[in-house]
Amino acid sequence: xxxxxxxxxxxxxxxxxxxxxxxxVWEGGRPSPTLRRRILHAIELLKRGHSDxxxxxxxxxxxxxxxxxxxxxxxxxxxxxxxxxxxxxxxxSTLDSAYACSKIIRMNRWSSALxxxxxxxxxxxxxLFRQFGIRVFFSTPDDVGFTLRSWKFWYSYxxxxxxxxxxxxxxxxxxxxxxxxxxx
Numbered sequence: 001x002x003x004x005x006x007x008x009x010x011x012x013x014x015x016x017x018x019x020x021x022x023x024x025v026w027e028g029g030r031p032s033p034t035l036r037r038r039i040l041h042a043i044e045l046l047k048r049g050h051s052d053x054x055x056x057x058x059x060x061x062x063x064x065x066x067x068x069x070x071x072x073x074x075x076x077x078x079x080x081x082x083x084x085x086x087x088x089x090x091x092x093s094t095l096d097s098a099y100a101c102s103k104i105i106r107m108n109r110w111s112s113a114l115x116x117x118x119x120x121x122x123x124x125x126x127x128l129f130r131q132f133g134i135r136v137f138f139s140t141p142d143d144v145g146f147t148l149r150s151w152k153f154w155y156s157y158x159x160x161x162x163x164x165x166x167x168x169x170x171x172x173x174x175x176x177x178x179x180x181x182x183x184x
Contacts, residue, residue: 017086053085059092072087
């Protein structure tokens with residue numbers, strides 16, 4: 001199985017659900033540019049027929065409301081119906097999102113998800129969702145102003161480089177604890 005299954009064209013395979021990973025909410029409940037790019041890209045994928053449902057994931061960070069609620073507001077403004085939206089707002093990290101969304105996906109008897117996140121975030125997201133048994137595809141919004149020379153490029157990729165082993169450790173611990181609880 002290839003590590004990345006990217007969806008860009010309208011002819012691409014449909015997934016059971018589109019999962020949009022959260023990003024920062026700014027003061028006053030304004031979406032950060034990253035959050036806005038992700039939700040607008042997901043809405044476009046929904047309109048192209050890649051899925052009929054969005055899971056919007058992300059809790060309350062530095063500023064309220066939750067990332068998921070801000071994305072829901074934008075989606076509804078752009079014509080997505082409430083019935084097409086599932087809000088998951090307990091997640092405080094990518095690991096939390098993968099865990100919580102995988103429960104929602106299994107509860108609905110789905111098996112595949114089209115994950116919308118940024119390019120630098122795909123490797124860790126793929127790893128985490130697959131650890132919870134989800135078949136994943138990815139689609140990334142255009143990275144506006146995200147060049148090799150920008151500080152955001154170096155910060156984002158460095159953060160992911162450090163977060164991947166930490167998440168691997170956390171997943172191993174979680175599986176060990178769950179297995180131990182199951183055996184008792």
